[in-house]
Amino acid sequence: MKALTVLLLATVSSFAFSSEIEDLAAYAQDLLDNGALQKAPRVVYHHVPVPVTIPQYRYSSLRHYLDNLRRDAKIVELAKEHEETTQKLKKTEAHLEDFRKNVSRAHDAHKKDAVELASKMEAKNEEIAALHKQIEDLNAQLSEGHRNILQKHRAGAVLRSALTRLYVLCGQMHAKMMDLYGTIGRHFEDSSVRLEATVDGIGSRLAALRERRETFVAKKRTKRTFF
Numbered sequence: 211m212k213a214l215t216v217l218l219l220a221t222v223s224s225f226a227f228s229s230e231i232e233d234l235a236a237y238a239q240d241l242l243d244n245g246a247l248q249k250a251p252r253v254v255y256h257h258v259p260v261p262v263t264i265p266q267y268r269y270s271s272l273r274h275y276l277d278n279l280r281r282d283a284k285i286v287e288l289a290k291e292h293e294e295t296t297q298k299l300k301k302t303e304a305h306l307e308d309f310r311k312n313v314s315r316a317h318d319a320h321k322k323d324a325v326e327l328a329s330k331m332e333a334k335n336e337e338i339a340a341l342h343k344q345i346e347d348l349n350a351q352l353s354e355g356h357r358n359i360l361q362k363h364r365a366g367a368v369l370r371s372a373l374t375r376l377y378v379l380c381g382q383m384h385a386k387m388m389d390l391y392g393t394i395g396r397h398f399e400d401s402s403v404r405l406e407a408t409v410d411g412i413g414s415r416l417a418a419l420r421e422r423r424e425t426f427v428a429k430k431r432t433k434r435t436f437f
Contacts, residue, residue, distance in 0.1 A: 295426065302422060309415055316408045320401065327397050334390045341383040348376045 355369040 291429075295429070298422070298426070302419060305415070306419065309412065313408075313412060316404075320405065323397070323401060327394070330393065331390070334386065337386055338383065341379060341386070344379055345376070345383075348372055348379065352376065 351372045352369070355372050359369060
C-alpha cells in the first residue's frame with residue numbers, strides 16, 4: 211500500500227502542472243477498476259502534498275473523486291441486490307399462495323370425506339335401528355309364543371321358529387356392525403395418514419419459508435448497519 215501511495219503521488223505530481231485533467235480521471239478510474247485501491251480504508255485520509263482538483267466535476271481532491279466512484283458502484287450493487295431481494299420476495303409470496311391453496315384443497319378433501327363418512331354412518335345407523343325394531347318385534351313374538359305355550363301345548367313350533375329368526379337377525383346385525391367398525395377404522399387410518407403427510411409437508415415448507423425470511427431479515431439488517 212505504501213508503494214502504491216508513492217506511485218500515486220508521483221503520478222499526481224506529474225499531472226499537477228499539466229492541464230490534462232481527463233487523463234488523470236481516466237488513470238484513477240483504471241486504478242479503481244483494477245482493484246488497486248479497494249483495500250484502502252474509507253475513513254483514513256492521507257495528506258497529499260500536491261493538491262489536485264477537478265473543478266468542473268466539483269471534486270476537491272483525487273481521493274474525493276475515487277470515493278465518489280466507490281459510492282456510485284456501491285449504489286449500483288445495492289440496487290441490484292434490492293431487485294434480487296424483491297424478486298425473491300415475490301417468489302416467496304407466490305409459494306405462500308400455493309401453500310394456502312394446497313391447505314384449502316386438503317381441508318376441502320377432508321371435509322368431503324367427513325361428510326361421506328357421516329352419510330355412511332347414518333345409513334348404518336338406520337340399518338341398525340331397523341334391526342332393533344325387528345328384534346323388538348321378535349321379542350314380542352317370543353313373548354306371545356310363551357303365552358301360547360302356556361295356553362296351548364302346540365305352540366312349540368312357533369317358538370322354535372321365532373328363536374331361529376332371532377338368532378339369524380342377531381348374526382346379521384353383528385356382521386353389519388363389524389363391517390361398520392372395519393369401515394370406520396380403515397377410513398380413520400387413511401385420513402390419519404393423509405393428514406399427517408399434509409401436516410409434515412406444510413411444516414417443512416413453513417420451516418423453509420421461515421429460514422428464508424430470517425436470511426432476508428439478516429441481510430436487510432446487514433445493509434442497514436453498512437449505511
